[in-house]
Amino acid sequence: MDSILVVDDNHAICSALTLMLDIHGYKSLSCETPEQALQIVAEQDISLVIQDMNFTQDTTSGEEGRQLFYTLREQQPNLPIILMTAWTQLETAVELVKAGAADYMGKPWDDAKLLNSISNLLSIYHLSKQNNQLSRVDSERMSAIKDADLCGMVFGSGAMQRCIDLALQVARSDVSVMITGPNGAGKDKIADIVQANSLLKSKPFIKVNIGALPMDLLEAELFGAEAGAFTGANKARIGRFEAADGGTLFLDEIGNLPLSGQVKLLRVLQTGEFERLGSHQTRKVNVRVISATNADLAEDIANGQFREDLFYRLNVIELPIAPLNQRIDDILPLASFFVGETFSFDKQAQQALLNHAWSGNVRELENVCKRAVLLAKTSQLSSADLGLSMLQTLTEQSASISMPSKNPLPTQDKTVTSTNTTVEPDKQQIEQALVAHNGVISRVAKSLGLSRQALYRRMDKYKLTVAKESVSKEAGSK
Known part of the structure; x- marks a missing residue:
């Protein structure tokens, strides 16, 4: 509720104004001297001031009100102030309105006119306050981005901007982060940004693609193995957790981790303890874990393929990345980056890039751009150079193979x-x-x-x- 301060040396006027304000849903306060007014404004959240111009008996110059107005403006430049006096002086009114007075009314006042003025001024005041807050937040964000290491990230969309803002915000904490999104969307780049702006940026940063590790060697890769633990293990080897001790471990495609590995991973996240394969010696590490997945882990949890307790350990903060076709403003900046300064796109090529489905996301865009540069005959790339219509046809053919059919495959x-x-x-x-x-x-x-x-x-x-x-x-x- 907005608080309105009434400042007038006439107690009856203070009572009349505060009663009117209370009836119309405003919280009102009143005082009779400039000194009291300044103290109240300094100590309380006041949204608007209605002040008299004279506070000493038989004084009509308006100088006291003028001094109070300028002092209030100095303390709170955006605070709306309505000046009210029985001794209207045109020159003073013009001066103070030019200086920022919201309104200047004579006594006796018109209730309807005064209430209308209050309503309009409060709306403007709150809008200005919100804009100032947004400007301050935006300024702070831009300052943070300016000082941040974005690891060469190229983007132009609001969706990616929000993702990076959140990544920078959580980077300096030690909580586990899960990056979600389709393959090729840039999850590994977001992981790089989190690490590069963390307190662990000078510590080890070990990346593991769970989907690329052989199943029978997965646990040995993560937790290490003693000599003779399995066929071909001729000597002891440290795992990725030991290699990342004191730093960060990035587990890509975490949804492909088998249940046996999930149990061990959960234990490490909870206690920092694990054993190498073939060993009974418990080891302890301090590792921050960043994970990434393109899978629907909620569905995997429901199907019993992923542990719910592990999910909540990994997903303290989620950084979702939208597919490229939902980040249209990223497409042309990325394409220009991939082809380099020597090449550019004509208008038809730009439109073709924007219209393409990009099922392979940024990775597909990069491949298309590299192909176009290799095959182009001029430095200005055309839609024909991109070959997107051919790729779309092949993709549709591939999709038709994967779709269920009534006929036998x-x-x-x-x-x-x-x-x-x-x-x-x-x-x-x-x-x-x-x-x-x-x-x-x-x-x-x-x-x-x-x-x-x-x-x-x-x-x-x-x-x-x-x-x-x-x-x-x-x-x-x-």
Whole structure:
């Protein structure tokens, strides 16, 4: 509720004004001297002042009110002040209005006119206050960004700006951060920004792509292994957690971590303790964990494929990254960065870039730009140089292969290669690819844009198996 201060040496006028204000829903205060008024404004949150111009009996010069007005303006330049007097002096009124007085009224006043003036002034005051707050926040944000290390990040959209703002805000804490978003959207770059602006920026920063590690070596990679712990382990090796001790560990594709690894990871996050593979010696580390995923972990939790307690340990702060086709203002700045200063885009090429679906996000955009630069005949790139219509056709063909069909999927010995390798295949798509390629793992993995190890992990996650004859066929083809 807005507080309005009435300053008048006439007690009856103070009472009349405060009663009117209270009836119309305002909180009112009153005092009879300039000294009291200045003290109240200094100590309380006052939204508007109605002040008299004379405070000494038989005085009509208005000088006391004039001094009070200028002192209030000096203390709070944006505070609306309505001047009120029975001795209207045109020159003084003009001077003070020019100096910032919100209104100048004579006594007796018109209630309706005064209330209308108060309503309008308070609306303007609050709007100005909000604008000042936004300007201050924006100034502070710009100052923070100016001093921050953005690791070469190129962007122009508000969505990415908000993500970076939040990344910089949480960077200096030691909480776990989870970066979510589709493949190729820039999750690793956001992780770099968090690390580069943290208190651990000079400490080890170890990156691990969970999806690229062989399943049977995953725990050894993360937690280390003693000599003889498994076949080929000729000497002891430290894991990524030990390598990151005192610093930061970035776990990409965290959704692909098997349940056994999730249990150990949860323990490390809770206690900092773990054992190397093949060892009973407990080791202790102090590591900040940043994780990233393109998976729907809430669905994985519901399906029993990801531990809920681990999710909440990792996801203290979430940094979501929108797909590139939802960050239109990022496309042209990124494209210009990828082609370099030597090349530019004509208007048709720019429009083609903006209209493309970018299912592969920033990674796809970068590849398109590199291809265009290599094949271009001039420094000004055209839409033909980009080849986006061809890519769109291939992507649609790939999508049609993955879509359910009433007809049986083809079983001929033919490899279907998907150009859209950045889309995470679901259980149904993997099942269909296994049928289409007779269970030949190398061909299935290639059609889905995955490594064989990554395909095996997803098959294990979805509890999918391959017929023995298919395995024998693959072995015989080598």
